[in-house]
Amino acid sequence: MLKKILLLVGILVFVAALGLFAWATDASSYLGHEPSTCNNCHVMDAQYENWTHAAHARVAVCVDCHLPHQNAVSYYLYKGYSGMKDVLSFTFKTYPDSIRATQQTDQIIQANCIRCHSDTVENIVAGPQPFDRYCWSCHRSVAHGERGLTLYPEQDSEVYKK
Amino acid sequence: FLKNQPPQSRTFQPVTTVKPLEPDSSIWGLNYPNEYSSLLATANNDTPTFYGGSAQKSYLVLDPRLVILFAGYSFAKDYNQPRGHQNTIVDVQATKRVTATTHATCYSCKSSDNPGLWAQMGMEAYDAQLFSAMTPNIKDPIGCANCHEAGTMRLIITNPAVAAALKSEGIDWTTYTRQQMRSLVCANCHVTYYFAGDNKVLTVPWGDGMRVEDIIKFEDDANTFADWTYPGTGTPIMKARHPDYELYTADSTHFKAGVSCADCHMPYVRDGAMKYSSHDIMSPLLDPQRSCGQCHTDVDVVLARVNVIQDTVHAAKIQAEDALIDAITALQAATANPNSDPALLAEARTLHRHAQYMWDFISSSNSMGFHNPDEALRILQNATDLARQAQMKAAQAANDPSLLKTGVYDSLDPKPTPAP
Amino acid sequence: FLKNQPPQSRTFQPVTTVKPLEPDSSIWGLNYPNEYSSLLATANNDTPTFYGGSAQKSYLVLDPRLVILFAGYSFAKDYNQPRGHQNTIVDVQATKRVTATTHATCYSCKSSDNPGLWAQMGMEAYDAQLFSAMTPNIKDPIGCANCHEAGTMRLIITNPAVAAALKSEGIDWTTYTRQQMRSLVCANCHVTYYFAGDNKVLTVPWGDGMRVEDIIKFEDDANTFADWTYPGTGTPIMKARHPDYELYTADSTHFKAGVSCADCHMPYVRDGAMKYSSHDIMSPLLDPQRSCGQCHTDVDVVLARVNVIQDTVHAAKIQAEDALIDAITALQAATANPNSDPALLAEARTLHRHAQYMWDFISSSNSMGFHNPDEALRILQNATDLARQAQMKAAQAANDPSLLKTGVYDSLDPKPTPAP
């Protein structure tokens, strides 16, 4: 019985969240791949801003790296899943101050790096032992620039100019 | 409402106008409730970390060697790990280091009433008064007026002694950038100092530079300034005091990389849509995700390094202390020996003086070396070497190789306890 | 999702089959021309950096203190900054350290012929031979067979002494990940060692651990192993040799962060679009953009820190050397004095032995401390302290405070030159 109620509540929450999602956001924009969509959420500010300063801004948008590209099914499934996750935790403020990519995200990104750069890295990813590190353990700033770049709260720097 | 809007204009509408040098932080707090309430939170922090944290711990109990090294001076009575900024008045009034003859200078870094008082009466007159005479004027612990200019909210130098020291170095701090001010503002207090002359004028000894060698030279030149004379050895000792800014800016990794004190000690936190700087200043190890995580993806890795660094520097510090205690023991015996060569004795005292200052420079600075590990270890190597040379010189002065005993502290039983 | 095609298969087609332990790198090079030609490039590198680089510089000329510290041993004759991997045979055959009685063991880390020879005759038999007897078998400098397994191209341990040392530590290197092997493969050679017994069997002293204290304990236990007896002091000295792997893995920043030797010394370079590992191994400071620049966007910042670290460690090293020379001078006088207390003399020698090993551990390791600044400074502080204690003990043994003179090296004029 309790389980059923919980399930019901769960479904209700899900539908409500979906509604909220559609209402609160320009839902159709999320079907696209505009980086500014991600930046709708101020919590994505730092990543957005740093991305615009980094090497890939001209050539790759958020979803190029953050969604799986094996096939259309996994692309849209994951898009729905991660979008919902972001919206839920944003709505219910369950996110931490410093947001971190999950391991699952890391694996998706890694596959995408290799997808675009297979010509370049084929030689080094191959080998008798698995390639056991993420590309960005060296390329620490290609995706989102220097860390800590947009650390500071909005404040008037002008007052320091003599 | 979350649609692709232009970034909200975050221009801030003040609720009230804060008058210049306003000592009462609660008035500033009307405009900036987040900053204010986080500042208040420093009153109640009490979580320890391995070497630091906000609990009140007695350095003298944790390491009884300090009782010997500060023998004859007030620091042998009472000397604690610092706590949060809201506790300053309570703590300075409670410490046994303050006596009936202590000057008001001891309030300099403890209250937001000071900028107003200094503007009114001048720092020299303030410092000339007794501590007890100043007490009625001191109502507020550290507050907004110690760091900010009312109106612009710019970070500023509020301590005239620090302003003078910067000037003596040829530095015009008003040209500093915002990021530089995010460190320099801490230098209002987290710097070493001494009291010059009978009026106990607060002095920051940067005239020759901010490295430990420069400060020793400056204090040596200032008529061989001494805080006290070491009992039995006759050494004129100078006390180092929390040279946090000096140590950090001595080419440390983070300083060179442009990181500021506030980046680690005042990480931003979110209140809904707003980001603000946490004014709940404490050990960053108590909230490393926030303090370090913005720059270091793998926080566990850097925390592990903090442990390695702190343990290494702690061991180096103890090693210097053991060498100093051996030297002091020898120098006491040599001083007691009427046949000792006075010229060699004087040389031994100078070695002791310099060794002890170098050690204290690191011992009295915070973070157990993390702020600048290489510089800390370099200085402690010098302290150890000079202490051993002081001991050798003492043995030469007394022409007595039996003064060359090592491991004196280890053989003490019981270990010393804080002086009464 | 039109892009989502499986990556074209470009699986590598070997041109030739390389037989196991093949000493001739040019054969492997048929399959891997980029790696091969970059390895060949190490022959001609000759650009110096401030402390390192590929130019052949004499350590003995750069710092004549070494002539004193290695007095009575071959290192006082000839001791250079290392050069690129292609020069190994030329350099080992040219050094004055090799004499008529030198064993073949000195070829152990100089040639890709070794894995084959060891497989054939066993390392003990190899080491038992004279250097001159082995020379005809040694044709190839360092090559692919020193690091790779033919066929799989896996990185492997090829040096049996290192394999034994790892085993003695309980380490099964075959479980190491690829990233771990990118450091461990250098440990085939960049480790400290000694020659055990009359057959001069190559031994890597890791049985008690890889820290300097562990190695001292191990060599002390191994019948107080000594490379030579210091002239005039009678101290049995053990020589440290390039403990690069040991120092780096002692909790250094980069090691803790998962960075490998190859990351800095073998950065990827490109041939067209294709990346490969540069086998032109040299000082990363000669190509910092590549070696450091992917991880550290602001290369100038980290290079400035390298300068600070190296200068700091260099000064600490000199300080330890000065203390050691003072101690040696005192100990020589005490040893010459027939009335000296033998028990105290023995204690002084043990202090000298340990101080000198600690100093040499850092002095003989590469990078002037950059691989692990804190550990280097910690060890040098200990070396300095122990050297001063050795001097004090010598004065006690001779009951003669005049042995406590400091600054001996500074007063030498002229400074020593390499031994003949």
Ligand SMILES: [Ca+2]
């Ligand atoms: Ca504290």
Ligand SMILES: [Ca+2]
């Ligand atoms: Ca070199």
